[in-house]
Amino acid sequence: MIDLPGDIHQEETRRASIPVWCKYLLVATPLIVTLSLAMTLVFADGSNQTDGSSCNLFVQVFGDASQGNSEGEEPIQSIDQALDVLKYAHKIDFAKLAEHESGLLERALLEAETERVAYLKARDDARASALPMPSPPASFNSALLKVLGLYYENCVKKPDPEADN
C-alpha cells in the first residue's frame, strides 16, 4: 500500500480516544438503520407494497384510474380505450418501448402533464371570471396510468411463465 497523504498518526490518535463501546455502537449503526428502513418498507401500509407493482405508487397519487378522479376527468371505459389513446394520440409503441425507447414514454407523460396543467389553469380562470367551464382533457392521466401499469407488467417485469398454470 502506498502512504496515505492524510495524517495517519492523527487518525490513530483520534481512534484511540473513542471508547470501545462507542466503536461497537458506531459499527452496528449502518446495519441497524438500513434494516429498520427495510422493515418499514416491508410493513408499510402504503404506496409500493399493495399488489406487486411499483406503479401502484403512481396510481395512488393520481387517484384510482378506473374511477376517474376528483378533478372532473372522465374515467377511461376500458383498457383498449386507454391503449388507443396512448397508441394513437401519443404514438406509444410498446414493442419499441421495450427496445430502449423510454424517451417516448417520457414525452407522453410530459405532454399529458402539460395538458393537465393547462386544463386546470383554464378551469381556475373560468371559475374566477364566471366563464363557461372548459372541457377536460381526454383523460390522459387515467389512460397513462393504466398503460403505465401494463407497460410495467409487459416490458419491465418479466412475465411469470407459471402464471397461467
Add this chain to the structure above:
Amino acid sequence: MLVALKFSGQGWTATGDAATIGLRTMDTWGPNAPLVGQPTTGENASGVLSYHPGPLQNWVLSPAVRLLGLQTGLLVGTAIVVGASLATIVWLSFRRAGIRVAGLSVAMLSLLVWALGSFRLVDPMNSEFPTFPLLACMFTMWCILVGDLKVAPAFAFFSALAMQPHVSGFATLTPLLLIALVRVVQLIVTRPELRRETLPWLACGVLVLITCWIPPLLQELSGPSNFTALVETSIKASGPTLGALFLVERILASVTPMPLWAHRGRDLEFMKEQGAGQLILGALIAGGTGSVALARRFFSRRPAPSQLYLISVALLLSAVTAWAGAPVTSGFRSDGFRWLWVTSWMIWFVLLWSAGSFVLERLKLVVKEKYVAGFVVACSIGICVLGVVNSNLALSRDNTYQEPTRYLSRELIAALPAGNYYFTFGGGSDAGLTVGPGILAAAEDAGWKATVPDNQFGRAFGASRTGRHEADSGRISVLQGNPELATGERIIASTKLFPTSAKPVQMTVTLQR
C-alpha cells in the same frame, strides 16, 4: 474514443436534446455563448421558466465540436469526458489505496460500463452526461475529506461537471460541495504544514471552480436570475411527488446480490417491485458494508474505505432529499436516476475492498503487483473490446429516429442553398422534440443559419435562434402526419417513422418562400 468513432461511422445523428445541446455548443466562444444550461421541464408544473444550472457541458464539448463537426464532435467530446472520469477514478483508487484496490476499481468499472451499455460512454444527453463525472467527483471528494488537497483542481472540475448539466445533480451535490469546502477550510486552518504543501493546488482548485461557474455567475449578475427561478420552480411546483419511501426501496434494490451497476437490465428495470426478502437482503448489504468498513477502521490499522462509505451515504441522503419532492413523472426515466448506479457501485466497491483485504490478511495471501497490473491491463482492453463490439446504433438513444432524421437532413441540405431559414415543427412531439431539432442541427452544421418560434420548446435553441427575421430565405416546416400544404408551400422530402409498425408516421419537410 473508439466507441465514439464507431457510432459516428454508423451515421449517428443528433436528435432532440442532443441536437439542441450540439447547437448551444456551437454558440460557445461567440456573442451568443450560453450562460445557463438547457431549459428545464419545471415550467410545466410551476409556470416558472428556468434552465439547468450551467453550460459547462457545452464549453467542455466545444473543442471537439469545433474540430470534428456537431455529430462526431458531440460523441468524441463526451467520450473524452467519460474517459477522463474513468481514468481519474482508477488513478485516485491507486493514489489512496494502492495497485490492488486500483485493480478492483478497473474490474468494477468494466462491469459498470457493460451494464450501462456502450452508448452511455458517448451519450451527450444532459441528464446522462454527468454519470461518470459524478463518480469521479465522489472519488475526488473522498481525497479532499481525508486531507489529500492536491486533487482540489480535479474536485472543482468534476463537481461542476456533475452539477451543471442537470438541476437534479445540482440539488444532490450542493450539500456535498459545502461539506467539502468546510473540510478544506478546517484543514488549512488547523494544519499549517498541509496548507504550505498544498497551497498551489488549492489556488488552482479555486481558479478552476471559479472558471467553471463564471457563465452562471454572469447570468445571475446580468439577470434574470436563473437560480431564483429554479428555487421558485421547486416551491411552486404542484402535484404528486415520488416520496422518500419510493426512493429508499430503489436504493435497497440497487445493492442486492444482483446489483444495479453489474446488471444489464431493461431501461426501467430499476423500478421493479422488490419483495420483502430482497429488501432485507439489500439492507444487509448496504448496512453490512458500512459496518464492515467501520470495523476495519476502528479495529484494524490498515487503511480503511470507511470514508468512501460515508460519502456514499451522504450522497444517498442528499439524493433522497432532492428527489423525494420530484414529480412522479420524473420516476419513469433511468437517466435521471443514474446517481443510483453510482451509489450502488460505490457501496459494492467498499464492500469488496473491505472483504477482500480482510480475507487476504486472514489467509496471509499476497497478490503480487505484477498480476494485478496484468489484470488491470486485461480489464482495460476488455472495456475497449466490449465497448466497440456492443456499439450498435440500434441501441442508441432515439434509435428509430436516426435514419429518418439523417435522410430528411441530407435531402433538405442537398435541395436548398445555404441561407437563413425559419424552422417550424408541427403535428406532434416526434417532429417538435426529436426529428425537427435534429434536422435543424444538421443544417447549421452544414453552414446554414436557423431560427425557430419563440415558445417553450424554442428556448432550448438559444435566444439568438428564436423569432423570425424578416430577410430570411424561407420557412422550413417539419411536419408529422399527413401534411396540409399552404399556398406556395412545397414538399422537399418525406419519409416514414416506424415503417415496420402497424401505424407508421409520416414525416415531411416543406419549404414556403
